[in-house]
Amino acid sequence: MSVAIRLARGGAKKRPYYRIVVANSRDARDGRFIEKIGTYNPLLAKDDEKRVVLDAERAKHWLSVGAQPTDRVARFLDAAGLKERSARSNPSKGKPGEKAVERAEEREKKAAAAAAAAAPAESADAEA
Template sequence: MVVRLRLARFGRKHAPFYRIFAADARRSRDGKHIEVLGHYDPIPGRDGNKHLGLNFERVKYWVSVGAQPSDAVSKILKTVGLLPSAPKRPPPQGKVPPA
Protein backbone atom coordinates (compact mmCIF):
# COMPACT_ATOMS: atom_id res chain seq x y z
CA MET A 1 0.00 0.00 0.00
CA VAL A 2 1.41 3.38 -1.06
CA VAL A 3 0.78 6.10 1.51
CA ARG A 4 0.53 9.75 0.45
CA LEU A 5 0.50 12.87 2.58
CA ARG A 6 -2.14 15.11 1.04
CA LEU A 7 -4.68 17.85 1.62
CA ALA A 8 -8.43 17.38 2.01
CA ARG A 9 -10.64 20.42 1.39
CA PHE A 10 -13.14 21.56 3.98
CA GLY A 11 -14.93 24.84 4.57
CA ARG A 12 -17.48 26.64 2.47
CA LYS A 13 -17.46 28.24 -0.94
CA HIS A 14 -14.68 30.86 -1.33
CA ALA A 15 -13.42 30.06 2.19
CA PRO A 16 -11.33 26.87 1.92
CA PHE A 17 -9.76 25.10 4.89
CA TYR A 18 -7.54 22.08 4.47
CA ARG A 19 -6.58 19.13 6.64
CA ILE A 20 -3.26 17.42 6.07
CA PHE A 21 -3.54 13.68 6.38
CA ALA A 22 -1.96 10.35 5.49
CA ALA A 23 -4.04 8.22 3.13
CA ASP A 24 -3.80 5.36 0.69
CA ALA A 25 -2.85 6.75 -2.72
CA ARG A 26 -5.78 4.96 -4.38
CA ARG A 27 -8.40 6.74 -2.24
CA SER A 28 -10.18 9.91 -3.36
CA ARG A 29 -9.15 13.37 -2.14
CA ASP A 30 -11.79 13.58 0.59
CA GLY A 31 -12.08 9.82 1.08
CA LYS A 32 -11.04 7.52 3.89
CA HIS A 33 -7.75 8.42 5.53
CA ILE A 34 -5.32 6.75 7.91
CA GLU A 35 -4.39 9.64 10.20
CA VAL A 36 -4.92 13.42 10.42
CA LEU A 37 -1.54 15.17 10.71
CA GLY A 38 -2.52 18.84 10.82
CA HIS A 39 -4.46 21.69 9.25
CA TYR A 40 -3.79 24.59 6.88
CA ASP A 41 -5.77 27.77 6.35
CA PRO A 42 -4.57 29.50 3.14
CA ILE A 43 -6.55 32.71 3.71
CA PRO A 44 -4.52 35.20 5.77
CA GLY A 45 -6.06 36.26 9.06
CA ARG A 46 -6.12 39.72 10.56
CA ASP A 47 -2.44 39.42 11.40
CA GLY A 48 -1.64 38.77 7.71
CA ASN A 49 -0.37 35.22 8.28
CA LYS A 50 -1.66 31.94 6.93
CA HIS A 51 -2.34 29.53 9.78
CA LEU A 52 -0.73 26.10 9.88
CA GLY A 53 -0.82 23.42 12.54
CA LEU A 54 1.23 20.21 12.27
CA ASN A 55 2.03 17.22 14.43
CA PHE A 56 5.77 17.25 13.64
CA GLU A 57 6.55 13.86 15.19
CA ARG A 58 3.89 12.06 13.16
CA VAL A 59 4.87 13.82 9.92
CA LYS A 60 8.51 12.79 10.49
CA TYR A 61 7.36 9.23 11.17
CA TRP A 62 5.31 8.97 7.96
CA VAL A 63 8.11 10.45 5.85
CA SER A 64 10.63 8.05 7.47
CA VAL A 65 8.53 4.98 6.59
CA GLY A 66 8.24 6.09 2.97
CA ALA A 67 5.06 8.15 2.66
CA GLN A 68 5.18 10.43 -0.39
CA PRO A 69 3.94 14.01 0.13
CA SER A 70 1.86 15.59 -2.63
CA ASP A 71 3.20 18.70 -4.36
CA ALA A 72 1.21 21.08 -2.15
CA VAL A 73 2.15 19.28 1.06
CA SER A 74 5.81 19.12 0.08
CA LYS A 75 5.82 22.92 -0.41
CA ILE A 76 4.31 23.34 3.06
CA LEU A 77 6.82 20.95 4.64
CA LYS A 78 9.74 22.71 2.92
CA THR A 79 8.67 26.10 4.26
CA VAL A 80 8.41 24.64 7.77
CA GLY A 81 11.78 22.92 7.43
CA LEU A 82 10.74 19.27 7.66
CA LEU A 83 11.85 18.51 4.10
CA PRO A 84 15.08 19.77 2.58
CA SER A 85 14.63 22.19 -0.28
CA ALA A 86 16.24 21.47 -3.64
CA PRO A 87 19.77 22.85 -3.97
CA LYS A 88 20.18 25.97 -6.09
CA ARG A 89 21.91 25.34 -9.40
CA PRO A 90 24.77 27.67 -10.31
CA PRO A 91 24.46 29.50 -13.64
CA PRO A 92 26.06 27.68 -16.59
CA GLN A 93 29.70 28.51 -17.21
CA GLY A 94 30.81 30.19 -20.43
CA LYS A 95 27.51 31.76 -21.40
CA VAL A 96 27.12 35.50 -21.43
CA PRO A 97 23.77 36.71 -20.04
CA PRO A 98 21.73 38.80 -22.52
CA ALA A 99 22.16 42.54 -22.11
Protein backbone atom coordinates (compact mmCIF):
# COMPACT_ATOMS: atom_id res chain seq x y z
CA MET A 1 0.00 0.00 0.00
CA SER A 2 1.34 3.40 -1.04
CA VAL A 3 0.87 5.99 1.69
CA ALA A 4 0.67 9.74 1.07
CA ILE A 5 0.67 12.75 3.37
CA ARG A 6 -1.73 15.16 1.72
CA LEU A 7 -4.44 17.75 2.21
CA ALA A 8 -8.12 16.86 2.57
CA ARG A 9 -10.43 19.80 1.86
CA GLY A 10 -13.19 20.85 4.19
CA GLY A 11 -15.03 24.07 4.88
CA ALA A 12 -17.75 25.87 2.98
CA LYS A 13 -17.79 27.14 -0.59
CA LYS A 14 -15.13 29.84 -1.06
CA ARG A 15 -13.97 29.25 2.56
CA PRO A 16 -11.43 26.41 2.37
CA TYR A 17 -10.09 24.61 5.40
CA TYR A 18 -7.75 21.65 5.04
CA ARG A 19 -6.77 18.71 7.22
CA ILE A 20 -3.27 17.32 6.78
CA VAL A 21 -3.86 13.58 6.63
CA VAL A 22 -2.02 10.34 6.06
CA ALA A 23 -3.97 8.27 3.55
CA ASN A 24 -3.74 5.46 1.06
CA SER A 25 -2.77 7.21 -2.19
CA ARG A 26 -5.57 5.42 -4.04
CA ASP A 27 -8.34 6.72 -1.78
CA ALA A 28 -10.38 9.80 -2.66
CA ARG A 29 -9.00 13.22 -1.75
CA ASP A 30 -11.63 13.91 0.89
CA GLY A 31 -12.39 10.28 1.62
CA ARG A 32 -11.02 7.71 4.03
CA PHE A 33 -7.70 8.42 5.73
CA ILE A 34 -5.44 6.62 8.18
CA GLU A 35 -4.58 9.48 10.53
CA LYS A 36 -5.04 13.24 10.81
CA ILE A 37 -1.72 14.90 11.66
CA GLY A 38 -2.56 18.58 11.31
CA THR A 39 -4.59 21.39 9.80
CA TYR A 40 -4.06 24.21 7.30
CA ASN A 41 -6.23 27.34 7.14
CA PRO A 42 -5.25 29.44 4.08
CA LEU A 43 -7.60 32.26 5.12
CA LEU A 44 -5.41 33.22 8.08
CA ALA A 45 -2.48 35.63 7.73
CA LYS A 46 0.81 34.12 6.60
CA ASP A 47 2.49 34.96 9.90
CA ASP A 48 -0.31 33.49 12.05
CA GLU A 49 0.89 30.46 14.03
CA LYS A 50 -2.51 28.75 13.62
CA ARG A 51 -2.34 28.86 9.80
CA VAL A 52 -0.48 25.52 9.77
CA VAL A 53 -0.78 23.26 12.81
CA LEU A 54 1.25 20.07 12.47
CA ASP A 55 1.94 17.16 14.84
CA ALA A 56 5.69 16.93 14.22
CA GLU A 57 6.14 13.63 16.05
CA ARG A 58 3.55 11.79 13.93
CA ALA A 59 4.82 13.42 10.73
CA LYS A 60 8.33 12.14 11.50
CA HIS A 61 6.94 8.68 12.12
CA TRP A 62 5.06 8.53 8.82
CA LEU A 63 8.05 9.90 6.89
CA SER A 64 10.25 7.24 8.48
CA VAL A 65 7.95 4.45 7.30
CA GLY A 66 7.91 5.76 3.73
CA ALA A 67 4.91 8.07 3.38
CA GLN A 68 5.33 10.49 0.47
CA PRO A 69 4.19 14.10 1.02
CA THR A 70 2.53 16.11 -1.73
CA ASP A 71 4.23 19.32 -2.91
CA ARG A 72 2.19 21.60 -0.65
CA VAL A 73 2.64 19.37 2.41
CA ALA A 74 6.37 19.12 1.63
CA ARG A 75 6.52 22.92 1.93
CA PHE A 76 4.92 22.71 5.38
CA LEU A 77 7.32 19.97 6.46
CA ASP A 78 10.29 21.98 5.19
CA ALA A 79 9.13 25.06 7.13
CA ALA A 80 8.79 22.90 10.26
CA GLY A 81 12.30 21.51 9.69
CA LEU A 82 11.15 17.89 9.32
CA LYS A 83 12.06 17.18 5.69
CA GLU A 84 14.31 19.06 3.30
CA ARG A 85 12.46 20.05 0.14
CA SER A 86 14.53 20.20 -3.02
CA ALA A 87 14.31 23.34 -5.12
CA ARG A 88 12.28 22.88 -8.26
CA SER A 89 13.26 24.50 -11.51
CA ASN A 90 11.05 25.13 -14.52
CA PRO A 91 12.98 27.51 -16.78
CA SER A 92 10.28 27.54 -19.46
CA LYS A 93 7.55 28.64 -17.04
CA GLY A 94 8.30 32.34 -17.47
CA LYS A 95 8.49 32.23 -21.26
CA PRO A 96 5.56 33.71 -23.16
CA GLY A 97 3.24 31.42 -25.11
CA GLU A 98 2.95 31.11 -28.89
CA LYS A 99 0.21 33.71 -29.28
CA ALA A 100 2.03 36.24 -27.11
CA VAL A 101 5.18 35.79 -29.21
CA GLU A 102 3.14 36.31 -32.41
CA ARG A 103 1.57 39.49 -31.03
CA ALA A 104 5.00 40.84 -30.01
CA GLU A 105 6.37 40.16 -33.51
CA GLU A 106 3.36 41.98 -35.04
CA ARG A 107 4.00 44.99 -32.81
CA GLU A 108 7.67 45.02 -33.80
CA LYS A 109 6.76 44.93 -37.52
CA LYS A 110 4.29 47.81 -37.12
CA ALA A 111 6.83 49.85 -35.13
CA ALA A 112 9.53 49.22 -37.76
CA ALA A 113 7.15 50.21 -40.58
CA ALA A 114 6.17 53.39 -38.75
CA ALA A 115 9.83 54.25 -38.15
CA ALA A 116 10.67 53.60 -41.82
CA ALA A 117 7.79 55.83 -42.95
CA ALA A 118 8.87 58.61 -40.59
CA ALA A 119 12.57 58.44 -41.61
CA PRO A 120 12.11 59.51 -45.31
CA ALA A 121 9.83 62.36 -44.26
CA GLU A 122 12.51 63.68 -41.89
CA SER A 123 15.25 63.43 -44.52
CA ALA A 124 13.06 65.34 -47.04
CA ASP A 125 12.52 68.12 -44.50
CA ALA A 126 16.29 68.31 -43.84
CA GLU A 127 17.08 68.72 -47.60
CA ALA A 128 14.58 71.52 -48.13
